[in-house]
Amino acid sequence: MGCFHYCCVAKEKFHRKSIKKSIKGYREAKSLASFANISFKTESSRHRYITEELRKIGKGNNNITAKIFSYRELSVATTNFNPDNLLGEGGFGRVYRGKLEGTNQDVAVKQLDRNGFQGNREFLVEVLMLSMLSNPYLVNLVGYCVDGDQRILVYEYMPNGSLEDHLLDLPPNRKALDWNTRMKIAHGAARGLEYLHESAQPPVIYRDFKASNVLLDQDFNPKLSDFGLAKLGPTGDKSHVSTRVMGTYGYCAPEYALTGQLTAKSDVYSFGVVFLEIITGRRVIDNSRPTEEQNLVTWATPLFKDRRKFTMMADPLLEGNYPIKGLYQALAVAAMCLQEEAGTRPMMSDVVTAIEYLAHSKEEACIEDSLDSCHHGRNSQEPTAAARGSTVLMDRKSF
Numbered sequence: 001m002g003c004f005h006y007c008c009v010a011k012e013k014f015h016r017k018s019i020k021k022s023i024k025g026y027r028e029a030k031s032l033a034s035f036a037n038i039s040f041k042t043e044s045s046r047h048r049y050i051t052e053e054l055r056k057i058g059k060g061n062n063n064i065t066a067k068i069f070s071y072r073e074l075s076v077a078t079t080n081f082n083p084d085n086l087l088g089e090g091g092f093g094r095v096y097r098g099k100l101e102g103t104n105q106d107v108a109v110k111q112l113d114r115n116g117f118q119g120n121r122e123f124l125v126e127v128l129m130l131s132m133l134s135n136p137y138l139v140n141l142v143g144y145c146v147d148g149d150q151r152i153l154v155y156e157y158m159p160n161g162s163l164e165d166h167l168l169d170l171p172p173n174r175k176a177l178d179w180n181t182r183m184k185i186a187h188g189a190a191r192g193l194e195y196l197h198e199s200a201q202p203p204v205i206y207r208d209f210k211a212s213n214v215l216l217d218q219d220f221n222p223k224l225s226d227f228g229l230a231k232l233g234p235t236g237d238k239s240h241v242s243t244r245v246m247g248t249y250g251y252c253a254p255e256y257a258l259t260g261q262l263t264a265k266s267d268v269y270s271f272g273v274v275f276l277e278i279i280t281g282r283r284v285i286d287n288s289r290p291t292e293e294q295n296l297v298t299w300a301t302p303l304f305k306d307r308r309k310f311t312m313m314a315d316p317l318l319e320g321n322y323p324i325k326g327l328y329q330a331l332a333v334a335a336m337c338l339q340e341e342a343g344t345r346p347m348m349s350d351v352v353t354a355i356e357y358l359a360h361s362k363e364e365a366c367i368e369d370s371l372d373s374c375h376h377g378r379n380s381q382e383p384t385a386a387a388r389g390s391t392v393l394m395d396r397k398s399f
């Protein structure tokens with residue numbers, strides 16, 4: 001594991017220089033942030049602009065390895081976007097499994113919904129961000145397609161789907177994740193955010209950290225996906241970026257939801273929410289639970305203050321198979337990330353250090369006898385659309 005850690009760090013350092021160079025080069029022409037805020041008179045001028053920008057960025061930029069696909073190539077790869085190949089559907093559109101002709105590479109093909117509110121800007125930001133950033137904990141963008149009205153993103157295929165699929169939407173035949181795998185996923189996801197905040201130049205605020213955006217490879221190594229909402233972080237003396245409030249109900253930091261002022265600490269809050277979901281197996285907003293338990297953070301806040309209540313918070317599906325000390329420490333990390341005051345939340349590098357210990361701890365899992373009262377099954381009622389956790393433009397008053 002030590003070797004693995006070293007390799008990743010070395011790779012990150014290697015990439016840091018080239019990302020810096022490529023982002024700098026692009027910013028000289030046009031800043032990504034201002035580009036993301038651009039508005040267009042007509043749909044066709046928007047289309048022309050985007051096609052031209054992508055062509056310019058792709059040209060003469062050695063770091064952009066994303067391939068440009070035609071619609072036909074992706075139709076072949078997904079057998080005409082056959083519903084049998086559907087992997088899932090989110091706020092941006094449908095995701096299909098595909099196989100690229102020639103290379104036989106397995107891919108996930110996300111076809112953006114032309115009627116959805118998410119549009120060209122998110123598409124472009126996603127292509128640019130994923131082209132310029134590179135890290136073992138970020139999903140790899142294989143390519144994209146801008147063909148007529150079509151906007152399609154092609155990613156590496158992640159055989160184990162999303163963390164949400166293994167944690168919050170567990171079909172009866174699927175085994176619950178064990179404690180060590182949960183900590184390994186939390187650790188990798190934290191490293192992805194740490195890279196965005198503390199290594200990428202300029203820094204990036206991810207803005208949409210949630211269980212469905214953490215994808216899992218065949219060994220349950222996590223990778224962050226969906227960069228359409230990502231923002232280049234504040235530069236110079238600025239402490240925050242002012243922006244429309246976008247994100248997913250429940251995961252969004254309170255100060256960002258109220259003021260629209262975005263900082264890296266907003267991502268730290270969202271990480272705290274997902275980490276709490278990992279520990280408890282509870283969805284952040286779950287309308288099928290009793291009123292006082294529907295909001296995970298509201299439910300957990302008083303419990304954080306009483307160590308004797310900690311075992312009540314562990315996912316019943318763990319059946320007590322977790323190290324007690326590890327549970328305490330994990331809950332302490334989650335509570336720190338979820339502090340109301342953004343300034344008192346830790347940096348992601350501190351979170352990584354804390355979880356590293358939990359992920360690599362060899363402590364024997366112990367069975368908690370006192371958990372009997374919590375061993376009720378997961379409520380199988382269908383969650384509402386909001387609780388399904390799709391990315392939305394948030395109305396500050398309704399938050």
Ligand SMILES: Nc1ncnc2c1ncn2[C@@H]1O[C@H](COP(=O)(O)OP(=O)(O)OP(=O)(O)O)[C@@H](O)[C@H]1O
Nearest residue numbers: 088089090091092095108155157158162212390391
């Ligand atoms: N690269 C991938 N490999 C395998 N499965 C994927 C991949 N990308 C997405 N999926 C599957 O498709 C589902 C839908 O993904 P998508 O990102 O479109 O929506 P979401 O994250 O659920 O919601 P939102 O659009 O609000 O972020 C995911 O939950 C996951 O199961």
Ligand SMILES: [Mg+2]
Nearest residue numbers: 090212213226
């Ligand atoms: Mg997603």
